[in-house]
Amino acid sequence: MTHMHIPDGILPIWIWVVGFIIMALALGFSLYRIRAMDMKKKIPLLGALSAAMLVGMSLPILPGYHINLSVVTGILIGPSLGFVAAFIANFILALMGHGGITVIGLNTLLLGSEAVLGHSFFYLFNRLPAFWRAALATMVTLFITTAILIGIVAMSHIDLEMLHHGEEPGHGLQKGGSVSTFAAIVLSIGAIGWIIEAAITGGVVKFISQVKPDLLGHMLHKDKYSGIR
Amino acid sequence: MEPLVTVSCLKHTYPDTTEIHICGLDFVVNRGERVVILGGNGSGKTTLLYHVLGLLAPDEGRVTVFGVNPSSHYSAIRERIGVLLQSVDDQILSPTVWDDISFSPRNYGYQRAEIAQMVEQVMAELGIQHLRDKICHYLSGGEKRKVALAGALVMRPELLILDEPFEGLDSRSRAELVTLLNKRNGEGMTIVMSTHDLNLVASFADRVYVLSKGKGVVTAGTPAEIFFQAEALRTSNIDPPLLAELFLKLRERGVAVGMPSYVDQAVDDLVRLMKAR
Amino acid sequence: MIDVARIDHWAASGSGPFHRASTFSKILFLLLVVGGAVIAKNPYPLMAGYAVILVAVAGSRLPWARMAVLSFYAVLFALLYGISLRGGGRVYALLVFKAITPSFAMITLIVSTPYPKIFALISTLLPEMLAAGLFMTYRTFFILLDMMHNFAAAIRLRGGFSPGSLFKNSSNIAKGIGMLLVRAVERASRLYAVMAVRGYSGSMAQKGMDRLRREDWLPLGTGSVVLLLAIIWK
Numbered sequence A: 001m002t003h004m005h006i007p008d009g010i011l012p013i014w015i016w017v018v019g020f021i022i023m024a025l026a027l028g029f030s031l032y033r034i035r036a037m038d039m040k041k042k043i044p045l046l047g048a049l050s051a052a053m054l055v056g057m058s059l060p061i062l063p064g065y066h067i068n069l070s071v072v073t074g075i076l077i078g079p080s081l082g083f084v085a086a087f088i089a090n091f092i093l094a095l096m097g098h099g100g101i102t103v104i105g106l107n108t109l110l111l112g113s114e115a116v117l118g119h120s121f122f123y124l125f126n127r128l129p130a131f132w133r134a135a136l137a138t139m140v141t142l143f144i145t146t147a148i149l150i151g152i153v154a155m156s157h158i159d160l161e162m163l164h165h166g167e168e169p170g171h172g173l174q175k176g177g178s179v180s181t182f183a184a185i186v187l188s189i190g191a192i193g194w195i196i197e198a199a200i201t202g203g204v205v206k207f208i209s210q211v212k213p214d215l216l217g218h219m220l221h222k223d224k225y226s227g228i229r
Numbered sequence B: 001m002e003p004l005v006t007v008s009c010l011k012h013t014y015p016d017t018t019e020i021h022i023c024g025l026d027f028v029v030n031r032g033e034r035v036v037i038l039g040g041n042g043s044g045k046t047t048l049l050y051h052v053l054g055l056l057a058p059d060e061g062r063v064t065v066f067g068v069n070p071s072s073h074y075s076a077i078r079e080r081i082g083v084l085l086q087s088v089d090d091q092i093l094s095p096t097v098w099d100d101i102s103f104s105p106r107n108y109g110y111q112r113a114e115i116a117q118m119v120e121q122v123m124a125e126l127g128i129q130h131l132r133d134k135i136c137h138y139l140s141g142g143e144k145r146k147v148a149l150a151g152a153l154v155m156r157p158e159l160l161i162l163d164e165p166f167e168g169l170d171s172r173s174r175a176e177l178v179t180l181l182n183k184r185n186g187e188g189m190t191i192v193m194s195t196h197d198l199n200l201v202a203s204f205a206d207r208v209y210v211l212s213k214g215k216g217v218v219t220a221g222t223p224a225e226i227f228f229q230a231e232a233l234r235t236s237n238i239d240p241p242l243l244a245e246l247f248l249k250l251r252e253r254g255v256a257v258g259m260p261s262y263v264d265q266a267v268d269d270l271v272r273l274m275k276a277r
Numbered sequence C: 001m002i003d004v005a006r007i008d009h010w011a012a013s014g015s016g017p018f019h020r021a022s023t024f025s026k027i028l029f030l031l032l033v034v035g036g037a038v039i040a041k042n043p044y045p046l047m048a049g050y051a052v053i054l055v056a057v058a059g060s061r062l063p064w065a066r067m068a069v070l071s072f073y074a075v076l077f078a079l080l081y082g083i084s085l086r087g088g089g090r091v092y093a094l095l096v097f098k099a100i101t102p103s104f105a106m107i108t109l110i111v112s113t114p115y116p117k118i119f120a121l122i123s124t125l126l127p128e129m130l131a132a133g134l135f136m137t138y139r140t141f142f143i144l145l146d147m148m149h150n151f152a153a154a155i156r157l158r159g160g161f162s163p164g165s166l167f168k169n170s171s172n173i174a175k176g177i178g179m180l181l182v183r184a185v186e187r188a189s190r191l192y193a194v195m196a197v198r199g200y201s202g203s204m205a206q207k208g209m210d211r212l213r214r215e216d217w218l219p220l221g222t223g224s225v226v227l228l229l230a231i232i233w234k
Helices: A013-033 A039-058 A070-095 A104-124 A130-155 A160-165 A179-211 B045-052 B070-080 B097-101 B103-107 B112-126 B141-153 B171-186 B198-204 B223-227 B230-235 B242-252 B263-276 C004-013 C023-039 C043-059 C064-082 C089-112 C115-125 C128-157 C166-197 C214-232
Strands: B003-013 B019-022 B027-030 B034-039 B060-065 B081-084 B159-163 B190-195 B207-212 B216-221
Touching: A013 A070, A013 A104, A013 A130, A013 C128, A039 A070, A039 C128, A039 C166, A070 A104, A070 A130, A070 A179, A070 C089, A070 C128, A070 C166, A104 A130, A130 A179, A179 C064, A179 C166, B003 B045, B019 B045, B019 B216, B027 B190, B034 B045, B034 B171, B034 B198, B045 B060, B045 B070, B045 B159, B045 B190, B060 B070, B070 B081, B070 C166, B081 B141, B097 B103, B097 B112, B097 B141, B103 B112, B112 B141, B141 B159, B141 B171, B159 B171, B171 B190, B171 B198, B190 B198, B198 B223, B207 B223, B207 B230, B216 B223, B216 B230, B223 B230, B230 B242, B242 B263, C004 C089, C004 C128, C023 C043, C023 C089, C023 C115, C023 C214, C043 C064, C043 C089, C043 C214, C064 C089, C089 C115, C089 C214, C115 C128, C128 C166
Parallel strands: B034 B190, B034 B207, B081 B159, B159 B190
Antiparallel strands: B003 B019, B003 B027, B003 B060, B207 B216
């Protein structure tokens, strides 16, 4: 999973402000795309999958590691609703003291990207059996979002004042340290996490394909599915 | 008597291709009646109620509630109907008790002061004022059911529909619920309820409809009339009440006894019989 | 993850000054502390700020020791980010206190304010879809958590967890999560029916700001002190 547990006050202001702006645009676009869907269908689905992501994060899979079910969310409810669910999950996580409130934008972009990319790759790999389709989609997605995370950290080292005025960096957190060391640690720990999340996501999707395959049929986020029983 | 609900020969096919037929007798609920729907698992009780609530539209057949087709005109009648579903965890939508009880009036556009009065009134009636600001998840099963019922009664509906309302309640809670429902019925509320609990039917129902899987409504009548139709009940996967079964067997053996619905009636009958000997 | 049930219990059962303060003032308190953490360029004002919050919390009959422990959860990730920076102990001290001071403020907010009240205030700034999603997620979270606990218990009782059997354990966990998702989606479709019959038309729960109160001086004062320290202590 890729969630910046970076607390408040650590990243430069400009980077999390830009994160919020991009998040707001992406959220607005997602809400626009699902505007035709009945609210009475959208809200329970959002609640279900956002809550499932939070429950997934509370499961003690390994000491210090938790899954987040973002790829499964994207597969089940589609990229737009999945992005909104990622926002809600992150918002609540921040209110649980899990990561700062200033990084909600960046975290939503990361988690939401997992839902969007996971959905896309899952349907791209449609010739594979359910387990491998989901597992591979998860591995590729998490690699990409981890790379984005490293990119964000690298960008946070850009001193805008220095760029603008050609001056030495100011006080506070000294930049120019070892992003590559950070990247190496994150990628190596992350790779273990990707395998675990891929295996579990593959198992989950395989189970769903056996028990209730219509959930994987792109139906939940289409308006014609009523599902009343 | 004015019929509030009429259902005629319903046929519905679910997305997983399961077909439900509810034909046989027409299902009619008159204003002011307390109607109970009895039936075994899979007999179509919940399907029938969902059609009355407009959540399902029949493939064939006709459903009218307050004179309109509920599946296409529910918004015209919804403020007149209160619902208590089988699963209270599904029914309770909002985080706190106050939020949930005030859900319907808030969404129907009532003013704040009016909402406050309605909610306080129904909480007092159910004795749950102390739960006002509690988070619904942490309530006990019985408390949740009272909150869900409060949410159903807050609008003072003309028609109250309850799906298996006694599930998970102890005998005292059941008795309290029956008392409350009878009180509201005395004030003019019409009640439709599905249940497995035959022992409560006698003290509650004006009219009983019995559903059987694949056959629809197989019989209807007062509790006294229904209880002694042992065969009809058994084919619907319902065991007759113990009292009815006892007196049926006595009648089969030639003993001249009546058809009591209550224990007191049965005692009177037996005492009369013993004195006559 | 923080034990939400325990947090809810503390939030709902307390009666000290922080509990009695309005939700608005406590959110402002959080924002003031976060603002101080953002602008601070050395660790000392944030250390002092942490101490100020600690004193305020302890004086308000909140479980300050357990709250302080929870605030340290943020340290690990701050230090991980610190690997990418250059600098000695002072840099790391700044990182640590930039992490734990706002974290402590957040924990103070959630321990003294039930989540529905926080959502009710924040919802006034969000579109209905997101506001309703927040309330619905909060409500659903506990139901799914209970469901997951029941599945885990059932798997364990039926021999589905064995020490050292990674493949079997992972496979059974995945099935449990799969069942959870299936049930969650089925529940969502039932909720559609419930929302329809209960007349949903745009209001999941009460929104709005509670009135300002006398006790608001405590969170507002504490937050202002932290921010002032960050501004003047360079």
